[in-house]
Every structure is written in structure tokens, then in C-alpha cells.
Amino acid sequence: MTGKYSISSVKYGKQGRNKRTVWAINPKPFKEAHFAVYPEELCETPIKAGCPEFVCVECKKPREVIFEPSEEYKKLLRNQGKGWSSERRKEAIKIGNALAEGTRHDITADYRRAGYTDCGCNVGFTGGSVLDMFFGSGTTGIVALKQNKKFIGIELSQEYIEIAKKRLKPFLEQTKLK
Structure with missing residues (x-):
């Protein structure tokens, strides 16, 4: 994979602005009860940037x-x-x-x-973990699973927990098949 990095090569979004400073992403309609379901695109970049792709199973050190x-x-x-x-x-x-x-x-x-990088434990690696303290309908969990990462979702509302379980079920079953 090749990466080119310079100020002049920063890719600008549809709005003509730097992606790191302006994101134009609108909420998407959702047929269930949750009122503010955000689109998957909104959490793809932060998860890629903030959660390691691989973590050692034993020492938990991220691979860089x-x-x-x-x-x-x-x-x-x-x-x-x-x-x-x-x-x-x-x-x-x-x-x-x-x-x-x-x-x-x-x-x-x-x-x-x-x-x-390699930590030297020689026991293998797994995907990093994402924490969403306001899990809602589970969008963060879906994106984490699509990126082969784990997630921890915290939600107070039992209604939203049921919605998230329903949305996550097909993705969780798919990961079992791998």
C-alpha cells in the first residue's frame, strides 16, 4: 500500500473543505423507535483512526x-x-x-x-475494541464488526438495547461463520 502525505495532497470533501475539520453527514431515517440514528459513515473514520487494527491476544499491545x-x-x-x-x-x-x-x-x-510491529508473545492477534457509552441503536457496533473489531456498548434504555440486538444479530452471526 502506498501513502502520499503532504499539505498539498490533502483530499477535500464535497464541501471543498479538509475532511479533518468539516464533515457533512446527515442522520438517516430508521424505522425503529430511536430518534437520532447516525449513519455508519460518521463513525467509520474515528474507529479507523482511534482503534488499532490488531491487538496481541496475551499482552494487549496494539500492532502498529x-x-x-x-x-x-x-x-x-x-x-x-x-x-x-x-x-x-x-x-x-x-x-x-x-x-x-x-x-x-x-x-x-x-x-x-x-x-x-510484533510484541514477541507469539500467541496471535485479534481486532481492537471500541467503546460506545451511548450505544443507542448499535451503529458503532455494526461498523466495528465490519472492520473486524470488537465493541462494548453501554445503553440505559431497554428499548434501545432490544433495537441494537435486532440490528446486530445478522452481523454477529456472520462473524461466527468466519
Whole structure:
């Protein structure tokens, strides 16, 4: 998997804004009693960002993705500092420029997924766990299951608990078949 990271490569949503700052997601109608069912899309990104993909079964340490720069990007990084004598650097600072004219490169960081960290327990990994303290109709649980993660849902209303059980049942049965 290839990832490119730079300010200029940030993907903007339909509203022309950075996805990290503005989300335009409307609630979806739900035939059951819950009045504020949010769409699955609303919790997909936070779960991906905040819950580890894999966790050690024994020590519970999350596995982290290891990214390495592509060969082309490594070459650019190695060549970045070349050609800057201390005199030239002092002159650039005097003028007030961080870079001298003609030496600036528009660099897009190019990293590739190289693998995962390993805790050393050698007992296997499972999906991370998501906690939803206001579980409602169970949308967070459904998204967690779709991402091969576990969930803990807390809900005070027995009515909403029944709705969530009904919604989650097909997904829970599917995970048993895997």
C-alpha cells in the first residue's frame, strides 16, 4: 500500500473543505423507535483512526503499521542538504529566506507499508475494541464488526438495547461463520 502525505495532497470533501475539520453527514431515517440514528459513515473514520487494527491476544499491545520511505523519496531526502555550505546558509538566513533561490523542491512524502510491529508473545492477534457509552441503536457496533473489531456498548434504555440486538444479530452471526 502506498501513502502520499503532504499539505498539498490533502483530499477535500464535497464541501471543498479538509475532511479533518468539516464533515457533512446527515442522520438517516430508521424505522425503529430511536430518534437520532447516525449513519455508519460518521463513525467509520474515528474507529479507523482511534482503534488499532490488531491487538496481541496475551499482552494487549496494539500492532502498529511500519512505513518506510520509497526508494525515490529516500534519494530526495539524502540529497536535500547537499550544496549548502555554512556560508551560503548564513547568507540565506541574513536575507530572511529559509531556502536560497532555485533550490526549493516541491516534495511529496512517499511512504509504503513495510509490515507491522510484533510484541514477541507469539500467541496471535485479534481486532481492537471500541467503546460506545451511548450505544443507542448499535451503529458503532455494526461498523466495528465490519472492520473486524470488537465493541462494548453501554445503553440505559431497554428499548434501545432490544433495537441494537435486532440490528446486530445478522452481523454477529456472520462473524461466527468466519
